[in-house]
Amino acid sequence: MRSSAPGPVFSLREIPFSHHGSWFCFSPVVAEGTYADEVHLVSHQTGMHPILKVVPESGAAVTATPHRLSWTRDEGRIDLAYESADTVRVRGLGLGLRLLAADPVLTPFSGPYFYRDPVDGSYVFTVYQTGRRYRITVLGGQAEPLGTQALGAAERGVVLSGDWEIAVEEYETARAPYTTTTSFEQVVTAARAEFDAFTAAVAPWRGDRTPAAELAAYVLWSATVRPAGFVTRPAVLMSKHWMDKVWSWDHCFNAIALGAGLPGLAWDQYRLPFDHQDGAGALPDSVTHSEVLHNFVKPPIHGWALRHLPPPPDPADTYRLLERWTGFWLTARRAPGHELPHYQHGNDSGWDNATTFDAERVVETADLAAFLVLQLRELARLAPGPDAAARWTAQADRMRDALLAELWDGERFVARGALSGRTRSSSSLLELMPIVLGEELPQPVRAALAAGIERHLTAFGLATELPDSPHYQDDGYWRGPIWAPSTVLIEDGLRRAGYPELADEISARFRALCEKSGFAENFDARTGQGLRDRAYTWTAAAYLILSAAHERRGRTT
Incomplete structure (x- = not known):
């Protein structure tokens, strides 16, 4: 059964945005009963851990449906969708974004360490709490890094502006450089089809x-x-x-x-x-x-x-x-x-x-x-x-x-x-x-x-x-x-x-x-x-x- 409607709209304060098979989600809920001002990428490997803070330009309103997470302000928008269980695509059209370490303090045993990978030019957070890496690959537009390889309380992450697109992955130690021939809208369509098939079955x-x-x-x-x-x-x-x-x-x-x-x-x-x-x-x-x-x-x-x-x-x-x-x-x-x-x-x-x-x-x-x-x-x-x-x-x-x-x-x-x-x-x-x-x-x-x-x-x-x-x-x-x-x-x-x-x-x-x-x-x-x-x-x-x-x-x- 396939509906032409966009699907249910829900509050991220109630239900996280995620995908079948994924160990992470997007939510302002960062601990038991604790709600942040911003949406976070939260991993559930080795426990509940907020990893990345998703900070659009001020004044953006967030909307969640089963297959798409969006921020809008005036004529600009940011859309996020799962390409697979461990990879999301994020696209900005006239609306900027800062993707930052959720924990600003970095020591050898806590907080995300942030660096630029010399192999493919991607930006990578390696996180002690989950024992996983989180890679940001720029697919279009410009990205400016903040605080790469910095210890201490420096803000660390990537700043995106104008029209841009990135992929964000959760993985273990290494994987081949991210490449794709799939458009963002195709990713959204596939995610919706997966959810629609599940709903039709149950x-x-x-x-x-x-x-x-x-x-x-x-x-x-x-x-x-x-x-x-x-x-x-x-x-x-x-x-x-x-x-x-x-x-x-x-x-x-x-x-x-x-x-x-x-x-x-x-x-x-x-x-x-x-x-x-x-x-x-x-x-x-x-x-x-x-x-x-x-x-x-x-x-x-x-x-x-x-x-x-x-x-x-x-x-x-x-x-x-x-x-x-x-x-x-x-x-x-x-x-x-x-x-x-x-x-x-x-x-x-x-x-x-x-x-x-x-x-x-x-x-x-x-x-x-x-x-x-x-x-x-x-x-x-x-x-x-x-x-x-x-x-x-x-x-x-x-x-x-x-x-x-x-x-x-x-x-x-x-x-x-x-x-x-x-x-x-x-x-x-x-x-x-x-x-x-x-x-x-x-x-x-x-x-x-x-x-x-x-x-x-x-x-x-x-x-x-x-x-x-x-x-x-x-x-x-x-x-x-x-x-x-x-x-x-x-x-x-x-x-x-x-x-x-x-x-x-x-x-x-x-x-x-x-x-x-x-x-x-x-x-x-x-x-x-x-x-x-x-x-x-x-x-x-x-x-x-x-x-x-x-x-x-x-x-x-």
Whole structure:
């Protein structure tokens, strides 16, 4: 599907300008919650690092679309577009530009060192923080260097004026001199075609009823990086702001959003954390370019996710990996004599500071048991033979029965200290998450959970803490704000539990929230304002998942 419209226009303060596969972006966001006056080239190799400052002549206004970044003032303009994942072309027509080191201080161990390459005459920044080089090749017009080979606090970079064009590349130690026969407008056209093809694949159903679908697709497309460092396959980062990692449950939602249209890329998302599965079978907490963290884990939603993905390309391998991940919970996270597994910290649940964990951190919770029941069911489905399938089915039945016998108090699910044995309830939405079991729960339990979920529903969606709770905080992370993963999991569970009307309402409110407030990491449950990182891929993925399902239901009713 090809549109003649220029595509969605977005604010760089909300969403960075980038390209599928690239490890860098253009954004005024230079650190967590820190906004510069100028747009910066920000690299995400070895962390988040502002490298170059893009400074047009004063008074220029910036506009971003998926395929072109522009600055305009009077009759002059500057345009920037990606030629490839590691190269951008920048063209100025009657508007000058200074392209400067973001860090003005240079020492042998910090800041960009700037020099002119005697081989091809290009200007090169070599940057300690990323261990990469950034080459500026002048394709037309005049460029004046500032501070080449200077140590200290000298301003360093290139000044361009009049009509001019350059290429900027990120690379390792050396590469052949940059040459091209492609015009700037051809670069823009190719970039647009790449994005249009991606959008057509992941959101072929988009239309007037899904006005945020194209921008949601852009958030996913532009946050995707090519394999490098510990990122072993093409990966959708959570953001190309400061949340520039893949966490080991976030990736499932991105995989589901991509699954129908781009199954290969979807399976890359699902598999990436499994590439770093440790000897105990545990998945890492997170993976990024230069770091794999194992200090926490994330909840085992991977069996649930398999229900929403296309068939695995290698079922036997998927079974083996899921078996090891499930075995970790059944072995390393069950106290002797206990049927139910435990989290060691709120971070393990993905709900870092939820009130469920206020009294004790090491707790057996109902959400964890419910996820494992679903995962055990998937192992039974993937099992290589009837004996293995029967074994997993029996384990799933036993886990479900223990959940109901030990954590259901007749009115609600409680959490139990794995060491103390004390039980406690809270006003966190997390304690209603067993609705993901859907039809497996007795009807009175389903009804109680649905009623509890409805109490969390604000005008904008599901608050993660009851709004009338004394622990509720508007910007309290998992102590109030609306989040995408909890919304998708609960919406899906309600449908299977026999509450489609409530599921419809939750879906509609969350979709409207994204259309109003974008794809923030989370949202104020009272006002709908976007909070924290404003270009979060699992939020965009949730919008696509819910919108696609809503459009499918609309076509069949």
